[in-house]
Amino acid sequence: MITFSDRQLKTPKLLRPVYLVTAGQSKFDRAMPEKRTEELCIDALAMAARLIDKTPAELKRYIHSCYYGHFADHFGDQLLGEAVIHDRLGLDPLGNIGVKTGGATGGSTLWEAVKAVASGYSDCTLAMGWERMDEVPTDEGNHLISCAADKDWETPLGHIYTGYYAVMAQKYWQVFGREEDSFRRTLAEISVKHHGYARFNPFAQAPMKITVEDVLKSPVVAYPLRALDCCLMSVGAACAIICDEETAMELTKGTKNKPLRIWVAAGSHTLRPACRRHMEIPLLPHETAEQYADLGERFPGGERYPGFTGFLGARMCTYYGYRMAGIQNPMDDLDVVELHDAFTISDVQTYEDIGLRPYGEGRDYVESGDCYHTNPHTGKPGRLPSNLSGGLIGCMHAVGATGIMQTFEVALHLWNRWAELHADPDLWKAFNRKKPDDWQDLQVKGAKRGMAISHAGVGSHVTATILMDPDHLLKPDA
Numbered sequence: 001m002i003t004f005s006d007r008q009l010k011t012p013k014l015l016r017p018v019y020l021v022t023a024g025q026s027k028f029d030r031a032m033p034e035k036r037t038e039e040l041c042i043d044a045l046a047m048a049a050r051l052i053d054k055t056p057a058e059l060k061r062y063i064h065s066c067y068y069g070h071f072a073d074h075f076g077d078q079l080l081g082e083a084v085i086h087d088r089l090g091l092d093p094l095g096n097i098g099v100k101t102g103g104a105t106g107g108s109t110l111w112e113a114v115k116a117v118a119s120g121y122s123d124c125t126l127a128m129g130w131e132r133m134d135e136v137p138t139d140e141g142n143h144l145i146s147c148a149a150d151k152d153w154e155t156p157l158g159h160i161y162t163g164y165y166a167v168m169a170q171k172y173w174q175v176f177g178r179e180e181d182s183f184r185r186t187l188a189e190i191s192v193k194h195h196g197y198a199r200f201n202p203f204a205q206a207p208m209k210i211t212v213e214d215v216l217k218s219p220v221v222a223y224p225l226r227a228l229d230c231c232l233m234s235v236g237a238a239c240a241i242i243c244d245e246e247t248a249m250e251l252t253k254g255t256k257n258k259p260l261r262i263w264v265a266a267g268s269h270t271l272r273p274a275c276r277r278h279m280e281i282p283l284l285p286h287e288t289a290e291q292y293a294d295l296g297e298r299f300p301g302g303e304r305y306p307g308f309t310g311f312l313g314a315r316m317c318t319y320y321g322y323r324m325a326g327i328q329n330p331m332d333d334l335d336v337v338e339l340h341d342a343f344t345i346s347d348v349q350t351y352e353d354i355g356l357r358p359y360g361e362g363r364d365y366v367e368s369g370d371c372y373h374t375n376p377h378t379g380k381p382g383r384l385p386s387n388l389s390g391g392l393i394g395c396m397h398a399v400g401a402t403g404i405m406q407t408f409e410v411a412l413h414l415w416n417r418w419a420e421l422h423a424d425p426d427l428w429k430a431f432n433r434k435k436p437d438d439w440q441d442l443q444v445k446g447a448k449r450g451m452a453i454s455h456a457g458v459g460s461h462v463t464a465t466i467l468m469d470p471d472h473l474l475k476p477d478a
Helices: 037-050 056-060 081-088 105-119 138-146 161-175 181-198 212-217 245-252 312-325 344-353 363-367 399-414 418-422 425-430
Strands: 019-025 065-069 095-099 124-132 220-222 235-243 260-268 336-338 449-456 461-468
Touching: 019 037, 019 245, 019 399, 037 056, 037 081, 037 124, 037 235, 065 081, 065 105, 065 399, 081 095, 095 105, 105 124, 105 235, 105 260, 105 399, 105 449, 105 461, 124 399, 138 161, 161 181, 161 220, 161 344, 181 212, 181 344, 181 363, 235 245, 235 399, 260 312, 312 344, 312 449, 312 461, 336 399, 344 363, 344 449, 399 418, 399 449, 399 461
Parallel strands: 065 095, 065 124, 336 449
Antiparallel strands: 019 235, 019 260, 124 235, 260 461, 449 461
16 A cells, blocks of 8 residues: 655645746647747747737746746657747747656646746746647557557557546446446536537637537547547647746736736656555545545445546645645635546546545536536536636647646636637637637636646646635635
8 A cells, every 4th residue: 555754745835926927829720730830839929928918029038947848759850849949939048948747748837837936046937838749640649649658568458548548437437437328428528518618719629519429429439438538639839927926016017917826736646557556545625534434335346546547646736736725625716627638537537536526426527517617407607617718628639738728728717818818809810710600708707716737648647737816815825
């Protein structure tokens, strides 16, 4: 059994408050042969500058160090791609470093940028992420991505991440879904929701008005996961500017962007799900050991933790993150979340790992309507809307950019600027996309706090990025 020392479970502490002041992103698509990667990164930085009424040249004068997230060198045919981007952005000779943690690369890039400011090394940092996934066929791309799994142990399962998640989906369905057809339909509802929300997002590459039946009839990739259960392969970039308080106030003076407090915490777990040793469930602030004492009785086969059905890395990043930010119960303390929906099953698993529902009961977050912008059962606002961007299933998964994109989406809600950007006819036109006649404003009204989860592999590395309006913190700074 795995055990931890008190030192290992100590709540991380930032040496000074850290703020997200602005962010930006490019268009996302399966292929963009007309644009170089450098141009996409410039687009993202230009948007970040524009949102605080600055030119890119004016914004760059504040940046002290840079953190670049780019997962797969195989795609862009360019080792040390971050050096190329750094040069093209006109930021030489400032210090920079590349970050690679699989699907969590975007969140990990923010983690590094935040720590640099928290430590006092820099007063203003750039976190920039991108991916170029259109230079190889889809099947080859899937092969390259799956090289991030343990090739000695995972490859026999098929050497494609959908295969790895299919094994977890089958186990979860058997234990916590009780092999019910209704559970499989719940997974399909997640896809319908995320493709549907993507229709209102000009950045998104896969807007679709589909039904549960459409998902269940889409081609099988690895049973029980079908094509519409899976995330996208994408091209695009996203960035964020992270500052100390004084710089944040200076950059945003007289603008619509209120600096947002930011915390990032991380967790990890082995690449090899079959080697996940049994351990006690690390409890989040609103949980008790008693509520899991009979887990194996209520769900036979579910007593072994984390097994194939949970992500310890996700549990650990929120274990630290909630305590850092003062979150007692995410369902009560957060207003909007963006979760790493690599597959519909991983979305359900994450609901439990981050404490939106107890282990074994993740499906209720969807079935209750809590995860929707507007609860389909009551017509009232959802209790904690998730993935209003469309997520990885509907919007994009340009790996290095994903965690930053989702953090930006959360920030737009907290700035009350979601509709301003997503309804902008000039943006729809620039991206050569048609704004739907039934476009909906998905702004979460009065949002003050939110979180984005960035997740790698089969949970090998996970980050939680928490944003709060500084006037609505949950605990005072120590």
